[in-house]
Amino acid sequence: MKIFLSLLLLFCLACTGSPEPDQAPDPIKFYFEVEVEGQKFRQELSSSLPDSNHPLVFQGGFNTQINEGCVPGICINPFFINMLFSDVLGKQPWEQIEMIQVPSGSYTSHNWFGGSNLSPTPTTGFVTITKKSVDQKYIQGTFEGEVYKTGTQTPVKIPIKGSFSGKYQLD
Numbered sequence: 482m483k484i485f486l487s488l489l490l491l492f493c494l495a496c497t498g499s500p501e502p503d504q505a506p507d508p509i510k511f512y513f514e515v516e517v518e519g520q521k522f523r524q525e526l527s528s529s530l531p532d533s534n535h536p537l538v539f540q541g542g543f544n545t546q547i548n549e550g551c552v553p554g555i556c557i558n559p560f561f562i563n564m565l566f567s568d569v570l571g572k573q574p575w576e577q578i579e580m581i582q583v584p585s586g587s588y589t590s591h592n593w594f595g596g597s598n599l600s601p602t603p604t605t606g607f608v609t610i611t612k613k614s615v616d617q618k619y620i621q622g623t624f625e626g627e628v629y630k631t632g633t634q635t636p637v638k639i640p641i642k643g644s645f646s647g648k649y650q651l652d
Contacts, residue, residue, distance in 0.1 A: 515643035
């Protein structure tokens, strides 16, 4: 009986097969996502673009119009980002959001302009770099804080948050 159970156990182990060799990691997906005024906008970016033409490249921040190079069929227009931050891993204050423009409007942390002569103090926010790799050329992270919506009569702080995965390129 013990021999039978041992053979049965060996047969079961043989049927399950050997462990699969390490599979290739999932390809890196590039995107920029922002949530503001209760709306979420996510621009998926093509990963096949060469570095010099990639629309979301980190070089001291993002300064790009990314309605070109987006995944066909899901391009958001307008979609513009001019955001400055450090590439240090972890959480740090953003330097500024010059502008994030999406279909709901344009938002800024430092350069509000609207229907009055007010000059509000800059808003604050943080960027958290969660991953970066010079070798694989990507940087990922999140951000959150407050911004002003441009073109309004008075400057009102609006919560903003988002995430990104972009090409990482050193100058």
